[in-house]
Amino acid sequence: MLTILGIETSCDETAAAVLEIDQDGKCEILSNVVHSQIDKHTPFGGVVPEIAARAHIQLLDGIVEQAMKTANVNYSNLSAVTATAGPGLIGGVIVGLMTAKSIAMAINKPLIAVNHLEGHALTARMTDQVEFPFLLLLVSGGHTQYLLVKALGEYERLGTTIDDAIGEAFDKTAKLLGLPYPGGPAVEKAAKLGDPTVYKLPRPLLDRPGLDMSFAGLKTAVRTAALKEEPVSEQTVNNLCASFQEAVADVVGQRSARAFQLFKDRYPDTPPKMVIAGGVAANEAIRTRLNQVAAEQHAELIAPPHKLCTDNAAMIAWAGAERLRQLAAEDPSILEQNGIGDDMNEAPRPRWPLDKKSESVVGFGRKGAKV
Template identity: 50%
Template sequence: MTDLTVLGLETSCDETAAAVVRRAADGRVQVLSSVIASQIAEHAPYGGVVPEIAARAHVESIDAIAAQAIAEAGVTYADLTGVAATAGPGLVGGVMVGLSFGKAVALARGIPMIAVNHLEGHAVSARLAADLPYPFLLLLVSGGHCQLLAVEGIGQARRLGSTIDDAAGEAFDKIAKTLGLPYPGGPALEKLAQGGDPERFPLPRALLGRKDCDFSFSGLKTAAARIAETLTTEDERRDLAASVQTAIARQLAERSDRAMAAYAQAHHGFGLRFVVAGGVAANKAVRARLEETASARGFSFTAPPLAYCTDNAAMIALAGAERLALGEAHPMDAPARPRWPLDEAAALASPTHVPGRKGAKA
């Protein structure tokens, strides 16, 4: 096995990202470059991501962003072993841009192309900066996804729980919007919550009668929105933000604790590693609560550096490199997929959402 140098491309939502990652023969990882072009200014007037605007912005910037990543890595296209691009899930217009660009690079250079599941990118993101062996228990928590997975290896993820309605990051963003906070709402709500009283506003606790590891944030979102409409002072807004943050962190910790108990039993108490990835993992209060839960259960705790919590191309490059190391590559007709569960068998057998024409969602 030789060293692998992979260009990664990420365009599943509102960041156009490119990165070059080198995976050594012994499995060590080095991020040579990671470039992200944000579209926050374009979407801010609408309070959220507009798919058509996002897709057009990707088209306009993907070439320059990839060239910048190559230059900052100190390599050329001729030095690449392969190219990895997000093929889903995500906003399909944006996914098509990055995937098509990746296919073009692969064809032009005669190198393998790997169509990467965006969720698998998040699953391996902690390995970008830490020596993290498989298996591990993963909480993937972001604006579009909230699920617990037992990750046995690349391409081997078993779903233990998932949200039955909204993702945690979506709840953060939408509650922030009702509080009049700017987009993106999650970081703005975290900032507002500083110094607030997290006990001032009682908020509903979802699915208390169930013993599984599923999540639900819809009721919390609705209750917080109704309270927000009645607030008149900045102190009240700060207290509600703190209450929301604490309620979300509590639910994430409670379900993670259940999953840890089941995971520890299945693995006979060995290799107890807990990983948190995704944009919400950047929230310091959430991260601290989950770290306490892991410690109480005897699990190690790993989270990616903040730069790799949100969408980025380094995680896509690494996921591609790990599949390339296993001898995998994908054909040029690999499709862009708006829906693509990591555990497809569980998503089809026990869907958290009714599958539509685009396939199972979670």
């Protein structure tokens, strides 16, 4: 039996969770506390890194304490402490990882530094016991990627956005149309009142091979259409939102069909399945399109509960637990060590591609490969 504390502070959610995992790998979430900072960032129309980092400093100790009390677990009973070490807003990542290091050192338990993307990638194994291999579509404010999850620690990026993430495109579209933050729910709400056939917006990169995507041009096309309609009426905004959302769904649908085909080519004897994670996974139009594509491809679409799709600490605790179980199977004494390998010396990372073999889409900088 493992009892794991997880900490997540990569963006604007301050989160802590405690999981209990039995010998068969079945998980019970004893607590999963998430404090959203949306109210702090709404006046600015997006996440302000400095504000987010300061909020994490103010909130995290209390959030961790609340998670431990809700779980009714003493620190001495923890098997390990896990925390997001990247990628993310570096100020927030520093706060979470340094807090986790302090706790692990104080209670003399292992620290496991977790890649935030791996947390998303493995969530469905916690909720639905999904077996390797499977496809992952990660769609959030900061990431839009297709990944092939081959095994624990073995990930291949099949395609990604070459500019804006889908969530970022939703937020920017909402802002330019005068809709409130966060933009995703606002655009979806307006789109339900609009006609998606009014504006013929582009579907970037669909004429090219591969699974890469682009959404910056689509966002610009919305702006151009809005400028032509000035003064913009409420119905025009609704129609633009509907047309924008339809274009995004078309791109995701077509790319997902291609991803399923690639999976079938790689694993002809394995039923194809795709896990969808990230905040944009809650979008009804995108979810409907993905279900249609999965049915056409005779594949399975798996979506963990929404509260576990968005940023949370339970997914970080689970990813760390998977690594810990793998290492403990090889060396049971690892559970008594203060740190696993170099994790106590792990540095916070603003960038940390999950697939270490893929070429960077943009290039390499001092901060590391850009995803």
